[in-house]
Amino acid sequence: MLTPGDLAQRSAGVVEATRSTLARRSSQFAISLLRIRFHLVEESIGVIHCVDGTLSDRKIATLHFLILPEVQSVPSTEDELVTNGRRFMSLFYAGPRAFASLSYLHLHSLMLETDDVANVLSTCEKLENLILHSCECGLESVLQIDHPHLTTLVFAGCVFGKIELNWLPSLKYYRYHTWFFSQDQYPLSLGYVPQLSTLKLWNQASTMHKSIRLSELLGNATISLLDLDFECERIWIEPEAPKVLGPLFQNLQILNLQRIHEECDLDWTMFFLEAAPLLKQVFIKVWDHACFNWDEEWQDMYQKGYSLPTWEASADLKHCNLKVLTIKGYQVDEKFTRYIRRVVKAAVNLEGIVLIHSGSCEHCKFSPSTRYPWTHEERLQIKEQILEWRSSPIKIGFESLESRPSHAKQDLESYYVHWYIHT
Numbered sequence: 001m002l003t004p005g006d007l008a009q010r011s012a013g014v015v016e017a018t019r020s021t022l023a024r025r026s027s028q029f030a031i032s033l034l035r036i037r038f039h040l041v042e043e044s045i046g047v048i049h050c051v052d053g054t055l056s057d058r059k060i061a062t063l064h065f066l067i068l069p070e071v072q073s074v075p076s077t078e079d080e081l082v083t084n085g086r087r088f089m090s091l092f093y094a095g096p097r098a099f100a101s102l103s104y105l106h107l108h109s110l111m112l113e114t115d116d117v118a119n120v121l122s123t124c125e126k127l128e129n130l131i132l133h134s135c136e137c138g139l140e141s142v143l144q145i146d147h148p149h150l151t152t153l154v155f156a157g158c159v160f161g162k163i164e165l166n167w168l169p170s171l172k173y174y175r176y177h178t179w180f181f182s183q184d185q186y187p188l189s190l191g192y193v194p195q196l197s198t199l200k201l202w203n204q205a206s207t208m209h210k211s212i213r214l215s216e217l218l219g220n221a222t223i224s225l226l227d228l229d230f231e232c233e234r235i236w237i238e239p240e241a242p243k244v245l246g247p248l249f250q251n252l253q254i255l256n257l258q259r260i261h262e263e264c265d266l267d268w269t270m271f272f273l274e275a276a277p278l279l280k281q282v283f284i285k286v287w288d289h290a291c292f293n294w295d296e297e298w299q300d301m302y303q304k305g306y307s308l309p310t311w312e313a314s315a316d317l318k319h320c321n322l323k324v325l326t327i328k329g330y331q332v333d334e335k336f337t338r339y340i341r342r343v344v345k346a347a348v349n350l351e352g353i354v355l356i357h358s359g360s361c362e363h364c365k366f367s368p369s370t371r372y373p374w375t376h377e378e379r380l381q382i383k384e385q386i387l388e389w390r391s392s393p394i395k396i397g398f399e400s401l402e403s404r405p406s407h408a409k410q411d412l413e414s415y416y417v418h419w420y421i422h423t
Contacts, residue, residue: 014038015046022054030059037066040087048095055097064104076109084110099123106131121147166191175200190219202229205236212237215244222251229258239311245275252276262288266339270313286329322347330355331371340386354397
């Protein structure tokens with residue numbers, strides 16, 4: 001861990017590197033890209049002055065700031081957050097040209113007033129990417145965001161009462177990771193976001209979190225990729241009828257449902273198929289491990305089995321566009337077989353089913369004991385159970401047998417599978 005002296009020395013080095021880099025380049029030519037990573041310490045004012053001075057007589061086409069706290073404790077204390085917020089605003093006011101030229105801003109562990117955020121957004125008029133990690137405005141705050149050029153917006157582990165995306169005509173990607181409990185209101189609202197295509201919502205919900213109806217949350221947004229992560233706790237969305245969700249899911253093509261706990265079945269997810277006619281890929285991860293245990297005082301609030309979702313799909317449901325169903329954390333269990341058969345029956349043009357072992361925890365490397373089918377005999381039996389009456393060919397992929405001893409980490413983009421073809 002860096003001492004204050006080490007950090008001051010390193011920050012002075014960043015200032016000198018910035019100054020020498022900018023000084024070497026002729027003012028006749030624009031700088032195409034400048035990325036600077038620095039800490040919220042007194043010495044960093046030199047970085048702002050260097051960039052601000054350079055912008056007085058030349059152009060920086062793309063400017064990125066990644067600004068980290070002096071003390072990177074987890075979690076930060078309130079005093080640290082307040083100090084970080086004050087230091088950031090000092091840097092902000094010291095470099096109006098620099099911040100007005102930013103296209104990317106990543107802030108970590110600071111407390112701001114909502115008016116400060118509004119001021120930053122109005123000044124950073126060229127901003128396209130904004131990432132706030134562990135930042136706060138307070139549990140009673142309402143953060144209103146209007147910006148003409150923001151395309152990417154990420155909030156991770158932040159403390160706000162509510163985030164209102166009022167007017168973001170260029171926004172394409174929005175991720176909100178972890179919001180605090182409220183039984184009275186949703187954590188966010190979507191206003192004018194006509195280009196929003198990717199929405200990622202991740203939260204570890206307690207009994208104190210208000211359940212979300214996507215039809216009420218989405219407003220007029222018609223997204224193409226939806227990623228919901230339940231973080232092994234209770235399911236915080238409510239299934240809804242296709243006549244309600246259909247207009248909002250008319251463009252949905254990719255659905256990721258992450259870390260559904262093992263106490264919950266999967267049948268309720270069929271409401272997505274009913275409401276999203278263009279859906280092509282469904283990825284489901286079943287996972288029931290957390291790297292920590294709730295204290296006794298919190299255990300009553302975090303109940304996985306609280307208000308389990310239910311949904312009875314239409315018996316004659318037919319879906320023409322679903323091509324691939326992937327389940328990570330698959331086990332030899334009736335709930336998986338029942339769910340897959342329902343999808344196979346409904347998805348008349350389904351081409352592939354991928355059934356992956358749960359793997360190990362990426363943080364603590366814990367590898368759960370599961371009933372994953374590792375033998376050829378088990379896999380043939382599963383194939384017959386799922387597809388015994390299906391006439392059209394479907395490929396069924398399993399984890400590579402070579403990966404069994406190591407339980408190698410898998411992800412959405414790359415995994416090795418062994419294919420069985422049903423003909």
